[in-house]
Amino acid sequence: MPKIAMIWGVSGGIGRAVAQELQANGWTVIGIGRHPEDAAHNCNYLFTADVAREYDVQTAVHAASFEVDQINLWIYAAGDIKTTAVVDFDLASWQRILDANLTGPFLTTKHSLPLLADDAHLVYLGAVSERLKLPKFSAYVAAKAGLEAFVGSLQKELRGKKITLVRPGAVATSFWDKLPIRLPKDAAPPEKVAKRILAAYDTGHSGQLDLV
Numbered sequence: 156m157p158k159i160a161m162i163w164g165v166s167g168g169i170g171r172a173v174a175q176e177l178q179a180n181g182w183t184v185i186g187i188g189r190h191p192e193d194a195a196h197n198c199n200y201l202f203t204a205d206v207a208r209e210y211d212v213q214t215a216v217h218a219a220s221f222e223v224d225q226i227n228l229w230i231y232a233a234g235d236i237k238t239t240a241v242v243d244f245d246l247a248s249w250q251r252i253l254d255a256n257l258t259g260p261f262l263t264t265k266h267s268l269p270l271l272a273d274d275a276h277l278v279y280l281g282a283v284s285e286r287l288k289l290p291k292f293s294a295y296v297a298a299k300a301g302l303e304a305f306v307g308s309l310q311k312e313l314r315g316k317k318i319t320l321v322r323p324g325a326v327a328t329s330f331w332d333k334l335p336i337r338l339p340k341d342a343a344p345p346e347k348v349a350k351r352i353l354a355a356y357d358t359g360h361s362g363q364l365d366l367v
Protein backbone atom coordinates (compact mmCIF):
# COMPACT_ATOMS: atom_id res chain seq x y z
CA MET A 156 0.00 0.00 0.00
CA PRO A 157 1.43 3.44 -0.87
CA LYS A 158 2.15 5.66 2.08
CA ILE A 159 0.22 8.90 2.36
CA ALA A 160 1.61 12.36 3.10
CA MET A 161 -0.17 15.64 3.80
CA ILE A 162 1.78 18.85 3.14
CA TRP A 163 0.60 22.26 4.34
CA GLY A 164 2.17 25.16 2.40
CA VAL A 165 2.72 22.86 -0.56
CA SER A 166 3.21 25.67 -3.09
CA GLY A 167 6.23 27.11 -1.28
CA GLY A 168 9.80 26.31 -2.29
CA ILE A 169 10.36 23.68 0.41
CA GLY A 170 6.77 22.37 0.30
CA ARG A 171 7.01 21.75 -3.45
CA ALA A 172 10.39 20.05 -3.15
CA VAL A 173 9.04 17.74 -0.43
CA ALA A 174 6.01 16.87 -2.59
CA GLN A 175 8.34 16.08 -5.51
CA GLU A 176 10.65 13.91 -3.39
CA LEU A 177 7.77 11.98 -1.86
CA GLN A 178 6.05 11.39 -5.18
CA ALA A 179 9.32 10.17 -6.70
CA ASN A 180 9.48 7.65 -3.86
CA GLY A 181 5.99 6.28 -4.47
CA TRP A 182 4.05 8.25 -1.87
CA THR A 183 0.50 9.50 -2.33
CA VAL A 184 0.67 13.26 -1.69
CA ILE A 185 -2.09 15.55 -0.44
CA GLY A 186 -1.03 19.15 -1.01
CA ILE A 187 -2.72 22.04 0.76
CA GLY A 188 -2.02 25.75 0.46
CA ARG A 189 -3.34 29.06 -0.71
CA HIS A 190 -2.22 28.28 -4.28
CA PRO A 191 -1.96 24.48 -4.33
CA GLU A 192 -2.24 24.42 -8.13
CA ASP A 193 1.43 25.54 -8.23
CA ALA A 194 2.32 22.06 -6.94
CA ALA A 195 -0.22 20.17 -9.05
CA HIS A 196 2.43 18.05 -10.86
CA ASN A 197 3.64 16.57 -7.59
CA CYS A 198 0.40 15.98 -5.72
CA ASN A 199 -2.32 13.37 -6.04
CA TYR A 200 -4.87 15.55 -4.28
CA LEU A 201 -4.96 19.35 -3.91
CA PHE A 202 -6.94 21.43 -1.46
CA THR A 203 -7.01 25.17 -0.92
CA ALA A 204 -6.66 26.64 2.56
CA ASP A 205 -5.26 29.60 4.40
CA VAL A 206 -3.65 27.97 7.44
CA ALA A 207 -4.85 30.76 9.72
CA ARG A 208 -8.52 30.35 8.82
CA GLU A 209 -10.04 27.62 10.92
CA TYR A 210 -12.90 26.99 8.52
CA ASP A 211 -10.47 26.57 5.59
CA VAL A 212 -8.36 24.14 7.61
CA GLN A 213 -11.35 22.09 8.77
CA THR A 214 -12.77 21.98 5.25
CA ALA A 215 -9.47 20.85 3.70
CA VAL A 216 -9.01 18.04 6.24
CA HIS A 217 -12.64 17.00 5.84
CA ALA A 218 -12.23 16.84 2.04
CA ALA A 219 -9.00 14.85 2.40
CA SER A 220 -10.77 12.35 4.68
CA PHE A 221 -13.01 11.36 1.73
CA GLU A 222 -9.91 10.47 -0.32
CA VAL A 223 -7.64 8.68 2.15
CA ASP A 224 -8.09 6.62 5.31
CA GLN A 225 -5.12 7.96 7.21
CA ILE A 226 -1.97 10.06 6.97
CA ASN A 227 1.46 8.53 7.63
CA LEU A 228 3.60 11.65 7.18
CA TRP A 229 2.30 15.15 7.94
CA ILE A 230 4.39 18.21 7.10
CA TYR A 231 3.92 21.87 7.97
CA ALA A 232 5.95 23.83 5.39
CA ALA A 233 4.06 27.15 5.35
CA GLY A 234 5.69 30.26 6.75
CA ASP A 235 6.09 33.96 6.22
CA ILE A 236 8.52 36.69 7.18
CA LYS A 237 8.63 40.47 7.40
CA THR A 238 11.55 42.39 8.79
CA THR A 239 10.62 45.75 10.32
CA ALA A 240 11.64 47.65 13.43
CA VAL A 241 9.15 47.16 16.27
CA VAL A 242 8.34 50.86 16.30
CA ASP A 243 7.14 50.60 12.69
CA PHE A 244 5.55 47.13 12.79
CA ASP A 245 1.82 47.38 12.05
CA LEU A 246 -0.50 44.99 13.87
CA ALA A 247 -1.85 43.38 10.69
CA SER A 248 1.67 42.43 9.54
CA TRP A 249 2.61 41.17 13.01
CA GLN A 250 -0.53 39.03 13.03
CA ARG A 251 0.21 37.69 9.52
CA ILE A 252 3.68 36.49 10.57
CA LEU A 253 2.38 34.93 13.79
CA ASP A 254 -0.46 33.30 11.82
CA ALA A 255 1.79 31.68 9.22
CA ASN A 256 4.43 30.46 11.67
CA LEU A 257 2.55 29.71 14.89
CA THR A 258 -1.26 29.84 14.71
CA GLY A 259 -1.18 27.88 11.43
CA PRO A 260 0.76 25.00 13.02
CA PHE A 261 -1.75 24.92 15.90
CA LEU A 262 -4.87 24.92 13.69
CA THR A 263 -3.57 22.47 11.12
CA THR A 264 -2.31 20.09 13.81
CA LYS A 265 -5.53 20.26 15.82
CA HIS A 266 -7.76 19.48 12.86
CA SER A 267 -5.46 16.91 11.22
CA LEU A 268 -4.97 14.75 14.31
CA PRO A 269 -8.12 12.62 13.82
CA LEU A 270 -6.85 11.66 10.34
CA LEU A 271 -3.31 10.77 11.42
CA ALA A 272 -2.21 7.15 11.73
CA ASP A 273 -1.40 6.08 15.30
CA ASP A 274 2.29 5.94 14.41
CA ALA A 275 2.22 8.99 12.11
CA HIS A 276 5.24 11.28 11.79
CA LEU A 277 4.71 15.04 12.05
CA VAL A 278 7.33 17.45 10.65
CA TYR A 279 7.39 21.22 11.28
CA LEU A 280 9.62 23.72 9.47
CA GLY A 281 11.18 25.92 12.13
CA ALA A 282 14.30 28.06 12.08
CA VAL A 283 17.47 28.41 14.14
CA SER A 284 15.66 30.85 16.39
CA GLU A 285 18.51 31.60 18.79
CA ARG A 286 20.56 32.95 15.86
CA LEU A 287 17.69 35.10 14.59
CA LYS A 288 17.30 37.42 17.58
CA LEU A 289 18.33 40.20 15.22
CA PRO A 290 17.05 43.74 14.76
CA LYS A 291 13.78 43.78 12.76
CA PHE A 292 13.26 40.02 13.04
CA SER A 293 11.02 40.29 16.13
CA ALA A 294 7.81 38.83 14.68
CA TYR A 295 9.49 35.96 12.83
CA VAL A 296 11.82 34.98 15.67
CA ALA A 297 9.04 35.22 18.27
CA ALA A 298 6.83 33.00 16.12
CA LYS A 299 9.54 30.41 15.44
CA ALA A 300 10.57 30.32 19.11
CA GLY A 301 6.89 29.86 19.92
CA LEU A 302 6.69 27.03 17.39
CA GLU A 303 9.60 25.27 19.12
CA ALA A 304 7.75 25.51 22.44
CA PHE A 305 4.51 24.30 20.84
CA VAL A 306 6.27 21.30 19.30
CA GLY A 307 8.05 20.49 22.59
CA SER A 308 4.74 20.38 24.42
CA LEU A 309 3.02 18.42 21.64
CA GLN A 310 5.79 15.79 21.71
CA LYS A 311 4.79 14.97 25.27
CA GLU A 312 1.08 14.84 24.40
CA LEU A 313 1.39 12.56 21.37
CA ARG A 314 3.45 9.72 22.79
CA GLY A 315 2.86 7.20 19.98
CA LYS A 316 3.80 9.57 17.18
CA LYS A 317 7.14 10.85 15.93
CA ILE A 318 7.60 14.62 15.73
CA THR A 319 10.50 16.35 14.01
CA LEU A 320 11.22 20.07 14.20
CA VAL A 321 13.42 20.82 11.18
CA ARG A 322 15.58 23.91 11.59
CA PRO A 323 17.18 24.69 8.22
CA GLY A 324 19.87 27.25 7.60
CA ALA A 325 19.45 29.35 4.46
CA VAL A 326 17.48 27.55 1.75
CA ALA A 327 17.30 28.90 -1.81
CA THR A 328 13.61 29.71 -2.21
CA SER A 329 11.62 32.85 -2.96
CA PHE A 330 11.29 33.31 0.83
CA TRP A 331 14.46 35.37 0.49
CA ASP A 332 12.72 37.86 -1.82
CA LYS A 333 11.06 39.18 1.35
CA LEU A 334 14.36 39.83 3.11
CA PRO A 335 16.61 42.89 2.83
CA ILE A 336 19.69 40.65 2.69
CA ARG A 337 21.10 38.53 -0.10
CA LEU A 338 20.73 34.77 -0.17
CA PRO A 339 24.05 33.34 1.10
CA LYS A 340 26.16 31.57 -1.54
CA ASP A 341 26.13 28.36 0.49
CA ALA A 342 22.32 28.25 0.76
CA ALA A 343 20.96 24.72 0.46
CA PRO A 344 18.66 23.78 -2.42
CA PRO A 345 15.14 22.93 -1.17
CA GLU A 346 15.57 19.42 -2.62
CA LYS A 347 18.27 18.76 0.00
CA VAL A 348 15.87 19.70 2.81
CA ALA A 349 13.23 17.46 1.22
CA LYS A 350 15.62 14.47 1.21
CA ARG A 351 16.46 15.08 4.88
CA ILE A 352 12.76 15.11 5.75
CA LEU A 353 12.17 11.79 4.00
CA ALA A 354 15.28 10.36 5.70
CA ALA A 355 13.91 11.55 9.06
CA TYR A 356 10.74 9.59 8.35
CA ASP A 357 12.66 6.50 7.20
CA THR A 358 14.87 6.46 10.30
CA GLY A 359 12.07 7.25 12.75
CA HIS A 360 13.73 10.51 13.83
CA SER A 361 12.07 12.47 16.63
CA GLY A 362 13.12 15.80 18.12
CA GLN A 363 15.06 18.71 16.68
CA LEU A 364 16.80 18.33 13.32
CA ASP A 365 19.26 21.15 12.65
CA LEU A 366 20.36 21.44 9.02
CA VAL A 367 23.07 24.07 9.47
Ligand SMILES: NC(=O)c1ccc[n+]([C@@H]2O[C@H](COP(=O)([O-])OP(=O)(O)OC[C@H]3O[C@@H](n4cnc5c(N)ncnc54)[C@H](OP(=O)(O)O)[C@@H]3O)[C@@H](O)[C@H]2O)c1
Pocket residue numbers: 164165166167168169170188189190204205206207232233234235254255259280281282283322323324325326327328329330331
Ligand atom coordinates in the same frame (compact mmCIF):
# COMPACT_ATOMS: atom_id res chain seq x y z
N1 LIG B 1 14.04 29.52 2.90
C1 LIG B 1 14.78 29.57 3.99
O1 LIG B 1 15.95 30.01 3.97
C2 LIG B 1 14.24 29.05 5.30
C3 LIG B 1 15.13 28.92 6.38
C4 LIG B 1 14.66 28.46 7.61
C5 LIG B 1 13.32 28.12 7.74
N2 LIG B 1 12.48 28.26 6.68
C6 LIG B 1 11.08 27.92 6.91
O2 LIG B 1 10.68 26.92 5.98
C7 LIG B 1 9.29 27.07 5.67
C8 LIG B 1 9.11 27.08 4.17
O3 LIG B 1 9.84 28.16 3.64
P1 LIG B 1 10.13 28.33 2.07
O4 LIG B 1 11.55 28.68 1.96
O5 LIG B 1 9.57 27.20 1.32
O6 LIG B 1 9.29 29.67 1.82
P2 LIG B 1 8.29 30.04 0.62
O7 LIG B 1 8.80 29.53 -0.66
O8 LIG B 1 8.05 31.50 0.79
O9 LIG B 1 6.99 29.23 0.99
C9 LIG B 1 6.20 29.56 2.10
C10 LIG B 1 4.80 29.05 1.82
O10 LIG B 1 3.98 29.36 2.95
C11 LIG B 1 2.72 29.74 2.45
N3 LIG B 1 1.96 30.54 3.39
C12 LIG B 1 2.30 31.65 4.06
N4 LIG B 1 1.27 32.09 4.80
C13 LIG B 1 0.26 31.21 4.60
C14 LIG B 1 -1.07 31.13 5.07
N5 LIG B 1 -1.58 32.01 5.93
N6 LIG B 1 -1.84 30.11 4.64
C15 LIG B 1 -1.36 29.19 3.76
N7 LIG B 1 -0.11 29.22 3.27
C16 LIG B 1 0.69 30.23 3.69
C17 LIG B 1 3.04 30.56 1.21
O11 LIG B 1 1.89 30.61 0.42
P3 LIG B 1 1.68 31.73 -0.72
O12 LIG B 1 2.47 31.19 -1.89
O13 LIG B 1 0.21 31.70 -0.92
O14 LIG B 1 2.20 33.02 -0.17
C18 LIG B 1 4.15 29.72 0.60
O15 LIG B 1 3.61 28.74 -0.24
C19 LIG B 1 8.84 28.34 6.38
O16 LIG B 1 8.22 28.02 7.60
C20 LIG B 1 10.14 29.08 6.66
O17 LIG B 1 10.04 29.90 7.81
C21 LIG B 1 12.91 28.70 5.47
